[in-house]
Amino acid sequence: MSHSETIQSTYKVFGLDVYYELYGYQNIDKKDSKVFVCIHGFLSSCFSFRRLIPFIAKDHIVLVIDLPPFGKSGKHLNFTYSYDNFANVVISLVDHLKLDKVNLVGHSMGGQICLYVAKKKPEFVNKVILLCSSGYLGKANPHLILSSYFPFFHLYVKRTITKQGIMNSLNSVVHNQNLIDEEMINGYKEPFLQDEIFRALTKMIRDREGDLSPTDLQNISVPTLLIWGEKDKVVPLEIGKRLHQDLKQSILVTYPEAGHLIPEEIPEHIYDRIANFV
Incomplete structure (x- = not known):
């Protein structure tokens, strides 16, 4: 894709x-x-869609967002790192870019x-595609929330996240280990080279309100496609089956x-499914 067809920017x-x-903005007409x-998911960024984007952008417009405090987005401590607020960020950016009926x-x-987003603004969404989506997680436990107020708690968060190491992390999320190369390792490691993200993640422990309840899910009427890897060790297929029942x-x-x-492992399969679905 030529540079003229890709926009990389920030929006306040x-x-x-x-x-x-x-x-793919050239496809607008x-x-x-x-x-x-x-x-993207937790501890990730736009980078995680790099193999899926070229398939979609051939014929469509693709907007990829770094949710704060991840990737190249801001990491201020006066921001509310809640799921509801992340949804507001998505809605605000899509409005700003004058895009509508988004998938x-x-x-x-x-x-x-x-x-x-689908719960807050159903009229704004055409369809939803969930790739190994998280679900049914509650708020962090009160002890952890209390601990997060200690002055150096962000260093504990940093140690916990970095101790596992990028290679172990990738081994646990990628079924076909042959896909793990230097580009992938560097891409997932890069966001964690500065301390600001760990301070922001400490605040996210307090701000995150947890996943939507079964009742909330049952009230969502937007058509939804769930795509799952059966070898998923992070969000097991059981969660996918539960979401499928509630949605x-x-x-x-x-x-x-x-x-x-x-999105890294089977991008072409995902694109085929998405193309048929929308």
Whole structure:
């Protein structure tokens, strides 16, 4: 894709710079062109969609967002790092770019943000695509929330996240280990080279309100496609089956030889499913 067809920019939402990438804008006037908004998972960024974007951007418009405090977005401590507020960020940015009737594509935690958007503004969404979406997680336990107020708690958060190491983390999310190369390692490691993110993640422990309840999910009427890797060790297929039951207008598709990081593992399969769905 030539540089002229890709926009990389930031937009100020609630006083914080939100980084985004826009692909395929040349397709805006095409008759069958649609808008896709991709939302990454926890500890991830736009980078996680790098293999899926080229498939979608051939014929459609793709907006990829770094949710704060991840990737290249701001990490201020006066921002509320709640799922409801992440949904507000997505809505605000899409409004600013004058895109409408968007198809939301969310991986892992990003799937939960898509569901928050669909609950808040159903008229704004055409369809939802959930890739190994998180679900049914409550708020952090009160002891952890209390601990997060200690002055150096962000160093504990940093140690906990970095102790596992990027290689172990990737091994746990990618089923086919042959896909793990230097580009992937560097791409997932890069956001954690500065301390600001750990301070912001400490605040997120307090701000995160938890996933939507079964009742909330049952009230969502936007058609939803669930795509799951059967070897997912992070968000097991059982969660996908539960979401499929609670989301009345949903279809569940599974892949036996895929893990959690399916936008990296099976991008062409995901695109085929999405193209048929929307």
